[in-house]
Amino acid sequence: MTGVNPQRTKFYLINADEDDRVRLAVYYSTPQRLDVFADSVYIYPENAEITNDGGYNLQVRERS
Numbered sequence: 001m002t003g004v005n006p007q008r009t010k011f012y013l014i015n016a017d018e019d020d021r022v023r024l025a026v027y028y029s030t031p032q033r034l035d036v037f038a039d040s041v042y043i044y045p046e047n048a049e050i051t052n053d054g055g056y057n058l059q060v061r062e063r064s
Contacts, residue, residue: 003029005028005029005030005032009026011024044056045058047059047060047061
């Protein structure tokens with residue numbers, strides 16, 4: 001491993017059915033925004049508020 005976070009990472013389930021899923025957690029030592037794509041479609045963060053210009057703002061979640 002290096003001291004720099006990877007710019008692109010792909011994960012595959014080998015010999016798995018198409019409807020098989022796995023929950024994945026990845027730790028990065030430095031905070032960065034991660035963009036997620038599934039089948040070439042951008043997945044917005046769960047705390048994203050879509051703006052009129054097609055962008056988004058991240059909303060702060062309150063801790064319970």
